[in-house]
Amino acid sequence: MTSDRVAEVRGDLEAAVGPRAGLRDVALVSLKLGCTAFGGPAAHIAMLRDETVVSRRWTTDQHFLDLLGATNLIPGPNSTEMVIHTGYEQAGWRGLVVGGSLFILPAAAITLGFAWLYVRYGTTPAGEWLLYGVKPVVIAVVAQAIWGVGRTAATGPLPIAVGLVTLALALLGASELALLLGAGALVAVARNVGRLRGYPWGMSGLLPLGWSVPIGESTLFALAAGAAEPYGAARLFLLFLRVGATLYGSGYVLVAFLQGDLVERLGWLTERQLLDAVAVGQFTPGPVFTTATFVGYLVGGWSGAALATLGIFLPAFVLVAAINPFVPRLRRSPWTAGFLDGVNAAAVGLMAAVAWLLGREAVVDVPTALLAVAAAALLIRFKVNSVWLIVGGAAAGLLTRGAG
Numbered sequence: 001m002t003s004d005r006v007a008e009v010r011g012d013l014e015a016a017v018g019p020r021a022g023l024r025d026v027a028l029v030s031l032k033l034g035c036t037a038f039g040g041p042a043a044h045i046a047m048l049r050d051e052t053v054v055s056r057r058w059t060t061d062q063h064f065l066d067l068l069g070a071t072n073l074i075p076g077p078n079s080t081e082m083v084i085h086t087g088y089e090q091a092g093w094r095g096l097v098v099g100g101s102l103f104i105l106p107a108a109a110i111t112l113g114f115a116w117l118y119v120r121y122g123t124t125p126a127g128e129w130l131l132y133g134v135k136p137v138v139i140a141v142v143a144q145a146i147w148g149v150g151r152t153a154a155t156g157p158l159p160i161a162v163g164l165v166t167l168a169l170a171l172l173g174a175s176e177l178a179l180l181l182g183a184g185a186l187v188a189v190a191r192n193v194g195r196l197r198g199y200p201w202g203m204s205g206l207l208p209l210g211w212s213v214p215i216g217e218s219t220l221f222a223l224a225a226g227a228a229e230p231y232g233a234a235r236l237f238l239l240f241l242r243v244g245a246t247l248y249g250s251g252y253v254l255v256a257f258l259q260g261d262l263v264e265r266l267g268w269l270t271e272r273q274l275l276d277a278v279a280v281g282q283f284t285p286g287p288v289f290t291t292a293t294f295v296g297y298l299v300g301g302w303s304g305a306a307l308a309t310l311g312i313f314l315p316a317f318v319l320v321a322a323i324n325p326f327v328p329r330l331r332r333s334p335w336t337a338g339f340l341d342g343v344n345a346a347a348v349g350l351m352a353a354v355a356w357l358l359g360r361e362a363v364v365d366v367p368t369a370l371l372a373v374a375a376a377a378l379l380i381r382f383k384v385n386s387v388w389l390i391v392g393g394a395a396a397g398l399l400t401r402g403a404g
Contacts, residue, residue: 021058023091023098029056030083030099034106034286036387037079038394039138041288042354044079046138046145050386052086053148059089061152063328068149069343070327072180072350075246076316077289080104084320093321100317107286108293108309114280115297115305133371133397134390135362140375141386142355150348158190159345166349171356177248180346187342188335195334231268231299233307240292240311254278254291268299289313371396 029051037044045068052058071081080103087099154160162183169179243257258277262269269277277298281291289312296308330336363369371393378384 020092021056021090023094025056026087026091026095026099027102030087030102031106032387033083034103036285036390037103038134038283038285038390039142040354040358041077041079042142042145042351042358043138044287045082045351046142047386047390048079048082048086049145049148050141054383055385058086061149065149065152065344065347066327066330066340067324069180069340069347070323070330071320072176072343072347074319074323075248076244076319077287077313080287080289080313081316081320084317085324088320088324096317096321100313100320104287104290104309104313107284107290108305110284110286111280111290111293112297112305114284115277115294118276118280118294119298129397129400132368132400133393133395135358135393136368136372137375137389137393139355139359139362139372140379141389142351142358143376144379144386146348146351146355149344149351153341153344153348155341158187159341162187162342163345163349163352166346167352167356170350170353176350179350180343183346184339184342187345188338191338191341192334231304233300233303235266236296236300236304237307237311240296240308241314243292244289244312245315254281254289258291258295262295262299269295273298287313367396367400 033044033047033051037047049061049064053061053064067082067085068078071078071085074081080100083103084096084100087095087097089095091098150163153163166179166183170176239261243254247254247257258269258274259271263271263274274295277291277294280294281288284290290309292308292312293305297305300307330340359372363372375389375393378389379386
């Protein structure tokens with residue numbers, strides 16, 4: 001990249017996010033979220049917005065939403081990639097590495113500790129007491145974020161309709177990626193129908209993104225696939241590298257991939273072990289993808305845990321570094337701006353679908369309903385930081401368990 005090109009990209013980022021915060025601030029925010037971000041990707045993204053848009057004003061809701069839309073179009077753990085985006089924009093390459101790592105490492109360390117206990121004693125901590133208090137608070141945090149980014153995404157009747165249709169189809173089980181791409185294409189065409197007589201060159205910049213997935217998937221799958229065989233460190237790393245480079249959707253989809261590879265094809269895990277690994281990923285803070293840490297330890301000890309964790313998260317760092325400089329430029333072309341607006345509207349619809357499903361699991365009795373209402377009131381009326389609400393919800397869950 002030439003010096004002029006670098007200056008142009010930096011100018012795009014400065015216009016989108018303003019003056020950069022610096023490495024120390026990135027490290028503090030990422031570590032705080034890594035230690036307290038319970039509840040899954042939608043909750044993590046909501047808490048990141050609270051820290052970066054609301055509390056610190058590092059960026060605008062529009063740019064945050066653009067990053068979210070672009071992130072939904074690439075494989076990997078979306079909430080982790082959003083943290084990596086933030087680190088990169090605020091502190092450059094060092095921020096990319098430090099921000100992403102400090103979000104991942106606390107969860108990986110906690111998960112590794114649970115894996116050691118599991119191997120030694122044959123069980124995992126229940127964790128229900130923690131989730132009992134945290135989940136209702138998470139619903140309030142996610143709802144506030146949906147309201148904030150939803151107002152930004154609602155740029156007209158069409159995006160609003162797209163968001164509502166996406167919500168309905170997501171609840172019916174439609175593919176997340178299909179909904180995002182379909183919404184983007186629909187809004188792009190609807191807003192630029194008058195330009196269809198000429199070739200929409202503005203959309204050509206999206207083609208490498210669309211091509212990169214099948215190429216990467218086929219290559220990595222060829223390396224990781226094969227007949228069942230004894231454990232091998234290289235095979236474990238390549239398997240999780242393939243998952244990190246090709247898995248769309250939230251970390252909850254991870255179980256289907258691992259079931260096919262580790263349980264059915266390779267026979268390295270039993271179904272019970274896989275379910276226990278997923279359960280640990282659910283009730284620890286940070287990315288759900290740290291399930292890979294647990295699995296890696298079960299099949300390969302300490303080195304297996306490190307290789308699995310590195311493999312599943314490495315593609316996220318590479319992909320974010322590749323696409324981040326181009327996100328502000330998507331606003332320049334009417335085609336890509338329309339496509340991004342459609343994707344953003346669909347992303348809000350997907351967040352709303354997740355919030356609805358989580359809400360049905362979280363609000364199960366009068367205490368959890370009161371927790372959700374109290375958290376919403378504190379967020380709206382007193383602007384309490386979401387991190388402290390999560391901590392308060394965990395404490396409430398602990399007290400409820402103790403009282404029971």
